[in-house]
Amino acid sequence: EAEVAQSPRYKITEKSQAVAFWCDPISGHATLYWYRQILGQGPELLVQFQDESVVDDSQLPKDRFSAERLKGVDSTLKIQPAELGDSAMYLCASSLIVAASGGAGEQFFGPGTRLTVL
Amino acid sequence: GDSVTQMEGPVTLSEEAFLTINCTYTATGYPSLFWYVQYPGEGLQLLLKATKADDKGSNKGFEATYRKETTSFHLEKGSVQVSDSAVYFCALSGQNFVFGPGTRLSVLP
Numbered sequence: 355e356a357e358v359a360q361s362p363r364y365k366i367t368e369k370s371q372a373v374a375f376w377c378d379p380i381s382g383h384a385t386l387y388w389y390r391q392i393l394g395q396g397p398e399l400l401v402q403f404q405d406e407s408v409v410d411d412s413q414l415p416k417d418r419f420s421a422e423r424l425k426g427v428d429s430t431l432k433i434q435p436a437e438l439g440d441s442a443m444y445l446c447a448s449s450l451i452v453a454a455s456g457g458a459g460e461q462f463f464g465p466g467t468r469l470t471v472l
Numbered sequence: 473g474d475s476v477t478q479m480e481g482p483v484t485l486s487e488e489a490f491l492t493i494n495c496t497y498t499a500t501g502y503p504s505l506f507w508y509v510q511y512p513g514e515g516l517q518l519l520l521k522a523t524k525a526d527d528k529g530s531n532k533g534f535e536a537t538y539r540k541e542t543t544s545f546h547l548e549k550g551s552v553q554v555s556d557s558a559v560y561f562c563a564l565s566g567q568n569f570v571f572g573p574g575t576r577l578s579v580l581p
Contacts, residue, residue, distance in 0.1 A: 396561055396571040445515055461569060463515040
């Protein structure tokens with residue numbers, strides 16, 4: 355069964371350092387999402403890609419976060435510099451382009467990257 | 473904009489008890505509705521879904537019915553097990569994908 359891959363699974367870093375997370379969506383899924391999930395809360399959308407284009411990055415802290423999906427397949431999320439408040443689970447998800455209704459389709463999630471900033 | 477409201481947790485039940493987790497939504501148009509489950513330290517997994525009014529999604533003994541008239545999609549299970557302990561997220565797919573805040577379920581033996 356096809357799955358969304360993420361790496362690393364765990365990352366510990368010191369504040370002010372740079373970190374990067376990688377995601378490989380299910381083959382054929384044009385839409386890719388990055389979420390941040392703080393412990394005890396629901397996922398918060400950071401950025402959404404349609405192929406290689408950013409569709410929504412309104413909640414991405416652009417002073418320190420960046421995301422790219424250069425070839426419209428895998429994606430990288432970077433934080434530079436990391437801050438203590440960035441400690442969270444970073445989830446990647448993918449979906450087919452649209453549902454029949456024209457809205458966003460069902461999302462498939464990767465296992466996440468647990469980031470701890472010391 | 474679209475939104476999802478879930479009953480607050482945590483919910484603690486004894487094994488074999490009946491489970492209901494309430495979910496209501498606000499959306500324009502006719503969204504698809506989902507329940508996702510998250511086990512400790514893992515990503516979210518789709519539990520069930522419904523794409524139109526009166527559809528019933530079901531999986532692993534869990535059920536939820538898309539009620540347009542009450543804008544609800546309550547999750548139910550007749551007899552919970554310890555292994556069902558997890559966080560449950562209601563979500564909708566309209567123009568955007570929106571998650572509820574999650575409800576933590578703990579099932580005690």
